[in-house]
Amino acid sequence: MNKHAGISLVGITCREASRLASEALDRELSRRERWALRVHTFLCRSCRRFAKQAAILHEAAALMPAQLRQELFAETTRLSATRREKIKRLLADAATSE
Amino acid sequence: MSIKSASASEQIGNPAEWVDRYGDLLLRFACSRVSDAELAEDLVQETFLAAFRHRQKFAGDSSFSTWLVAILRRKIADHYRAAGKSPEYLDSSLIDQQEQFNPKGKWLTALAGWRATPAQLAENAEFWLVFQGCFGGLPVHLAQAFQLREVAHASAEDVSRQIGITPKNLAVRLHRARLLLRQCLDTKWFSH
Numbered sequence: 626m627n628k629h630a631g632i633s634l635v636g637i638t639c640r641e642a643s644r645l646a647s648e649a650l651d652r653e654l655s656r657r658e659r660w661a662l663r664v665h666t667f668l669c670r671s672c673r674r675f676a677k678q679a680a681i682l683h684e685a686a687a688l689m690p691a692q693l694r695q696e697l698f699a700e701t702t703r704l705s706a707t708r709r710e711k712i713k714r715l716l717a718d719a720a721t722s723e
Numbered sequence: 724m725s726i727k728s729a730s731a732s733e734q735i736g737n738p739a740e741w742v743d744r745y746g747d748l749l750l751r752f753a754c755s756r757v758s759d760a761e762l763a764e765d766l767v768q769e770t771f772l773a774a775f776r777h778r779q780k781f782a783g784d785s786s787f788s789t790w791l792v793a794i795l796r797r798k799i800a801d802h803y804r805a806a807g808k809s810p811e812y813l814d815s816s817l818i819d820q821q822e823q824f825n826p827k828g829k830w831l832t833a834l835a836g837w838r839a840t841p842a843q844l845a846e847n848a849e850f851w852l853v854f855q856g857c858f859g860g861l862p863v864h865l866a867q868a869f870q871l872r873e874v875a876h877a878s879a880e881d882v883s884r885q886i887g888i889t890p891k892n893l894a895v896r897l898h899r900a901r902l903l904l905r906q907c908l909d910t911k912w913f914s915h
Contacts, residue, residue, distance in 0.1 A: 638828025647898040651872065651879035652890075674834040679901045682908075684841035685850075686873040693848060697855050698874045702754050702867055704746040708764045712742045712771050719775050720738060 637661045639672050646676035650683045731783025738775055745788055746771075749795050751867070755886035756799050758813060758862035766802065770795040813864060814892045823902055837913050850912060857907035861900060868893060869900040 637645070642665040645658055654662065666673045704712075736744075749770055753763035773794050774781075781790050803810050825831055844850050858866060871882045872893075883893040 638824070639830050640824045640828040643902065644894070644898045647901050648894050651894065651897060671830045671834040674836055675905065678834070678837055678905050678909075681837060681839065681841050681844065682901065682904060683873060685844040687876065688841055688845035689851065689874070690846070693851050694874060697851055698858075698870060702747065702751045702863075702870070704742070704750050704764065704767065708768065709742050709746060712746070712768050713739065715768070715772060716738050716741065716775055719772065 637665050639665075639669060642666060642669065642672040643675045643679075646672065647679055649676075650679060731781055734783060734787040735778055735781055736787075738778070741771055741774070745791055748788060749791060751886070752792055752795055753799065754863040754867045755888060756810060756813065756864065757802070758864050760863045762802070763863060766795060766798045769798050773798070814888075814895050823906060835909065835914070837909075839913070853912045854904075854908065857904050857911060860907065861903055865896050865900040865903065868896040869904070872897055 642662055645654060645662040646666070648654065648658075649662065662676075666676055746767065749767045750763060753766045754760070757763050757766070770791060774791055777794075781787060785793075799810065803812065823831055858869070861869070867886065868882065871877050871885065872879060877885065879890060879893060879897075883890045886893075888896075
């Protein structure tokens with residue numbers, strides 16, 4: 626842990642506790658991490674709530690009906706139609722001017 | 724003009740088809756390395772134009788898509804250099820627009836409780852519309868990480884491999900994404 630980030634509750638700050646709470650949703654924490662998070666959240670209500678709420682979002686996303694998932698989140702990383710056309714036009718221009 | 728293997732010109736194909744073929748791939752790569760969607764599209768556009776100008780240099784010793792990604796990589800590096808920043812800037816700490824912690828690492832505002840179960844939220848279409856609004860406001864590299872991990876359900880390991888960042892950077896991005904989404908939903912949904 627960063628020794629210079631002011632130690633608040635038992636070794637770790639809220640920033641660090643929230644990071645551990647987030648990471649706990651993605652991997653198994655080490656025993657030391659688990660302990661630090663448990664002690665911190667025992668004493669800190671905001672971090673307890675953060676951990677709970679991040680988990681709620683994590684589980685809700687997993688339970689989202691398939692249709693909604695498709696409608697709302699299917700194509701987040703796609704080139705927009707306007708940009709697609711623009712690049713095609715630019716490439717065509719470049720080809721004719723060669 | 725250089726002598727090229729038949730496979731190289733075959734791979735280059737018709738430039739008119741590049742965008743549909745490689746556009747999304749390049750955009751996904753760009754989005755994992757910059758925070759702004761518009762900028763990501765600009766970089767992809769520049770990549771295609773540069774690839775067109777230099778297409779004679781593609782020798783076919785790597786795949787054409789790898790060659791395009793290499794050009795994009797350089798465009799991204801140029802962008803950061805011009806802005807006087809390093810690419811690590813994206814994942815370095817304390818760059819959040821809305822910092823939620825004070826310099827000592829404590830919450831600036833205490834968190835309020837939520838009264839909802841995951842199952843209730845999951846079934847509520849209205850909630851997801853609000854969620855989508857919050858999600859759309861995230862920097863693209865954070866939205867991408869969250870999307871792949873939480874919506875598409877890939878393991879953290881797969882996500883970091885897929886977008887080519889370290890597990891540690893991914894953890895930083897997911898933490899930020901969750902902080903921002905939680906805050907946004909708290910205002911737009913839970914306190915209503």
